[in-house]
Amino acid sequence: MWFTTPTDLEPLPKLNLGGDTEDLPQIRPAFFFTPLGDKPQDPILEAIRLAQSKPPARNPYYNAPPSTRDVGIPKELAILTADLGGLNEVGVEGEEGAKSAKSPVAFWSSVFEYQRQASSSILSWDRLRPTHSSRATTTAFLSEQDDRVFASARYSLHPESSQSAHEVSLDELHRSLRMTTIGASSRLFKWDPTQDRFAYVAEGTRNLRIKERDEVISASIIDRFLSIGMLLRRLEEFIKVLQLRTVKDGPTVHALAHALSTVLVYLRETMFKVSFSDDPNYMTAVWSKYAPYEDILTALSDLYGRGPSVLPEDYPAFDSSPVNIISLIYQQLSSQLERQSGTIIQAIFAYILEATSKGYLHEVCISVGFGGQPMKSPPRVDEDSEDYYALDDEGEPEEDVFQELARIQTTFPDFFPKPLLDLLPTAQKSLILLRRARPDHPLLGEESKHKRVRWLWTEHDVITAWDEVHGSTPFSSAPASSFQTPAVTRSNIGPTYPPEIAASFRIFDMDPGSFRTESALQVIDRSSSILEAFIEQFPAHFPPVTPTLEHLTSLVFRKLLDHTSTLSTTLLSIFLTSSDNLNFHLHLRLLRGYLLATEPAFKMRLLEALFSDRGEYVVDEGAHGMSIRSARRRRTKTGKPKESKQPWAVGISGSLLEREIWPPVGGDLSFFLRTVIMDSLETHGGRNVDHEQVSEVGDVDSRSVVSGSRDGERRRQHVVLEEAAWRVGFAIRDLPVGNGREGWMNPLSIEALDFLYIDYKPPRPMDVLISPHILEKYQRIFAFILRLFRVECAVKSLFRMMNDPSTSPFPTLAKHRKMVLHFGFIAQSFVATLSSYVFDTAIGGNFDPFLDQLSSSTASEHPDGSDSRPPPTTAGSTRFTDVFELASAHSVLLDRILTACLLRSGQKAVGDLLGQALELVLEFCVVVGELHRGRLAEYEAAGMVEDIYVKFRAKMATFAKVLKSLVDKGPSSTTIWALEGHAVGTRRPTGGTAALHHLLMRLDLGAWWTQGR
Structure with missing residues (x-):
């Protein structure tokens, strides 16, 4: 800390350390406090003197004249100061100012305004720099001061704490952080595969200090960006592990890998658009903009046990069962909805759930004949068996029905509706028996091949599905104008062509330069744009007819539930009638x-x-x-x-x-x-x-x-x-x-x-x-x-x-x-x-x-x-x-x-x-x-x-x-x-x-x- 020396003290004598016989010089105090007078203190009079010696209009920390402020003076103070009408001017020039200064209200207004512009009690040379903020502050805590003040104080108290830190400029730091946040190594940070985290490149240093900032503050700023890069890189390594899985693990594993990869590509593209600036104050804004991405990546990493605090050797083993994969994603989505997380987080987990479960849900539907019929597996017939029905009518071996029934799927995700969980195994068995009893039954026809189970997220899709299931449109709180209507473009208002020539003539009505041809061999990845559109259309809350995720799930599986019930009762009717x-x-x-x-x-x-x-x-x-x-x-x-x-x-x-x-x-x-x-x-x-x-x-x-x-x-x-x-x-x-x-x-x-x-x-x-x-x-x-x-x-x-x-x-x-x-x-x-x-x-x-x-x-x-x-x-x-x-x-x-x-x-x-x-x-x-x-x-x-x-x-x-x-x-x-x-x-x-x-x-x-x- 710095100090000031009173001017009335004599200068220190020159130190003489030459001989042993000479006396050591007298040590005098390096600072001096003026003793208080032996008289009662009157703060009112002291304020008056101070106001007379330093007019508020000339105060560098205050520029507005006190006469323009509306300060309320208590009546008691106005009565006590009624005899101060003849005081001199109080920092106000002009005739109007002098007249107004003679009133008690004007006097106390100047006193209050000066109290408002009181400066910090921390005295340092840093206040003399031109770039120092002139904003008034009344706190005496160092941690609440400017970063440079706090860094200077810490360095003066512990100089060795900052000597080993590597100092970087904001420009250099910004360039490295842009690479680190997308999971790539940079000039300042490199990926450590043994610890699965980013480490400082500078040798012999464990800390990184931003120029004109303390290493603690620097670490607090950089940690979020390093955490984002680390989590993104860990998820990328996890995706590589998923992609190396064999075909035996099923398509759900590869669908999960594709969904996670799409999310990472989208996050990279979105984060790369966030610009950095050399303005130190803008660094805080960038730090705040990256907070949602950290939340997203933290939730995704915790989903598979790869959070920031988990070491690589503690990673849990991945369960490739489709039921467990989909159930885990559904539980995480339900948790995010219950905690009222950001809409983007909810949308991303909903997208992962939809993309991962699409193939599995289709297999479940096929297993009960909803949307198609399962393929017949080749029968296994014992050559020594003499069963009376070992051969069918065409002379081909036919598998025992009990062996076929024993291979049906009996475990399903726990978020399936309870009635559906009870009926699915029965419906699968009923389909096997129905194919044997009535091969030409209408339920086994091709007219149901387009039926599928899909997730519903937008209010329009939910209302439409509700209308199909219940036969009536429920009351919707959203106005009719809330639904998106197609934008009117030039092509919409152009002439109408016959269908046979519409495809050929439509390009002539386009704006100049809007028609672009693409090579048939060109591979375009639109997965990130699909995810972006999904996030934009994802609602902030579910419609009133399905207020929770459980209600929405029941509506999604309603048609499948009706089909399974119909299948079971149909087979029963055949055996009874x-x-x-x-x-x-x-x-x-x-x-x-x-x-x-x-x-x-x-x-x-x-x-x-x-x-x-x-x-x-x-x-x-x-x-x-x-x-x-x-x-x-x-x-x-x-x-x-x-x-x-x-x-x-x-x-x-x-x-x-x-x-x-x-x-x-x-x-x-x-x-x-x-x-x-x-x-x-x-x-x-x-x-x-x-x-x-x-x-x-x-x-x-x-x-x-x-x-x-x-x-x-x-x-x-x-x-x-x-x-x-x-x-x-x-x-x-x-x-x-x-x-x-x-x-x-x-x-x-x-x-x-x-x-x-x-x-x-x-x-x-x-x-x-x-x-x-x-x-x-x-x-x-x-x-x-x-x-x-x-x-x-x-x-x-x-x-x-x-x-x-x-x-x-x-x-x-x-x-x-x-x-x-x-x-x-x-x-x-x-x-x-x-x-x-x-x-x-x-x-x-x-x-x-x-x-x-x-x-x-x-x-x-x-x-x-x-x-x-x-x-x-x-x-x-x-x-x-x-x-x-x-x-x-x-x-x-x-x-x-x-x-x-x-x-x-x-x-x-x-x-x-x-x-x-x-x-x-x-x-x-x-x-x-x-x-x-x-x-x-x-x-x-x-x-x-x-x-x-x-x-x-x-x-x-x-x-x-x-x-x-x-x-x-x-x-x-x-x-x-x-x-x-x-x-x-x-x-x-x-x-x-x-x-x-x-x-x-x-x-x-x-x-x-x-x-x-």
Whole structure:
């Protein structure tokens, strides 16, 4: 800091440092303060004296005369200064000035005006320079002074801080910064690839100081420009990484690289237009103009983890998934909109989102047939596979539908509307099935190839899309004049030419020099101009109909949502109302009638072919015998049937036991079963026709309506029944390895017929509704039904043996004879109760309501009554939304039946108890049969029967207790029905666990088993 020396001080003597004996000179103070007088201070009088000695008109810091200022003087001061009317002039010349100066108001006005022009208390030589600002300042802080003052003060206090800094002029700095801001190295700054930032070129210096400025101020000014250049260069290096990605990463990565590259080109061109000046004050204006570019680049860099504070080794790995790329951009745009960022930032992120997601959205639309159809991928067929539909009608291999469905896209950006996210996977699967079921359907035509999903930003586009979707134009707050109209040019007002010559003659009406030809080989990049036009048209706020980005997104995807919903319902309608072999309702009837053995004709022929309820062991000689030659061979010379040395497998047809080999091999079993399905199908079709012919009663009008609807039903049934001859067939499983093999190999076991099952081949598009997993559930139920049929026939045989007076069991043991009679009664009651429960409650109680529900959905597809089934009487009937929901309901139906029959894996303990009880009944029948044949003595059979009876009583008691605990823990059928939302008045399904209540009521009414009677 500099100081001034009072003039009244004596000069300092000359220092003499020559000898040691001389005294050191006296050190006097280098500055002096005039002591205050020993009198009271009067600031008013001091101000008056100061005003008299220095008139305001001659003050260099104040040029306006005080008489021209309107200064308000408090009344109190005016009263106190009333005696100052005779003062001399106060810096005002002229007669008017002298007159006005005599007034108190004029005096205090001059005092106030002088206070306003008080200069800074910082005294320095810098104030004497001509370029120093004459603007008055009242602050005493150095940081609030001029840059040069602050730099001089800092340099005087710490001279070493600025000695190592490299000083540059404004002109040199401007030239370097213009290059640095566009990401290029310059004379002062170079790119450091190890740190991914710009560094100073001058060796040995870490700071850069602008001439006449402090290095701290210089760094504060330069940091913004260096940050812009660094972020732009980092993004450029990131784009290079994206461009090196392979084709496997998909087109979204390359679209992102193109969008970012376009943004950088636009920013470079825009920043390069900002001019620098040598004026130091203009540097602040340039610094402010570059603030939006820093915000833009900071947001773009933070989007991919390349912000200013991130080191290169900390860069996050780039996720090339299209879903993640687009979701990240959408989230950043939403964040910028919520923070009310600048319009240019919002527009740039909207442009990146639109350019990056265009290809991905087109692929999503194509995957559901919106705007085109997906290309068929080449099928992969196993050469060793012998699938029945491995070849299509043209003899070309066709891919399994489940393999094709497994490859559909299941992940989508989270900003998609929630209903669309739920429907897209279903719609993709529905399109695959629709192409197989109806290749010529209108939804698969070419008329929809121009439909696409695109983002809407301007108010005009939003209003137009809203009008297309909702059919009405919403109220818009913007006036009609807000929409841009095409400018009127010379070409617009020229003459009108015919269309065939308009292109050739239009150039003659152009202004001179406006027509320019371009080479066809010239490549012109208009991407930056497109972005610039996009930014100019981007609105400052969204229209009122879509006030937020979420509302805008819902409008953008509305047409795609409608298409996916239509696609799903169309496929569902085909399976519910089709008149050919795709009618799901008729296939369900076949599955229920044959795989669940509820068709009376099939059940009767199945019992005749596999089982026998005769009271004696003989080879059947009925029409189902193998051949006449075989029947003759089975007889002995005496004409009596040949007696077998093997135990009698009571309940199984004797023809299957002729060769005494189990299971039956060769063509024996197929011979017995070859006509079971065919005969039952013929009986089934004939019975339906006769029934319909007999039931056609009523007046003429009603008969014609009913006849027309039944004709359609009859045609559908005829098509399905014709194909059922080869779609339904018996098959044999491979012998198991390990546990379970012994039961299959022993005809006396209850698992003796588990090797046999019914296979069903649904039509190709319907194998989603009747999948192999669902067929496996049908086959598990069919295996249980075969066991039940076996035990039923064995019990019937037992009663036939006991009713024969010549061979009454235990003729000499009255106690055991009563035990046999009692055991036979409770065994028959148990088996009959279980059989009626399985077919009436477990199967019928669940399957019939499902068919009614399906009929209600079918009737809703034809409100005109074209379907034979009437529409539902209640408004709350459940409707299926798509085929896969129907397939899920079909699977749930079978799960309920399995649960009601105690066949689920979670019910293994109680299911084993039920199976063991049935096995004890069968074992009891086998013992009585051997006793009836005379192969067992009475005393031998008595102990065996008594032991089996005790085991059966204990097993049934345990089974009843466990079943009761399951019923107590599980919900009731009424609760299940209420939770599933079935309408009042519709048929209630008995459910799975809830149906066990019916079984308990039938088996243990009055707690007969649990109380040990």
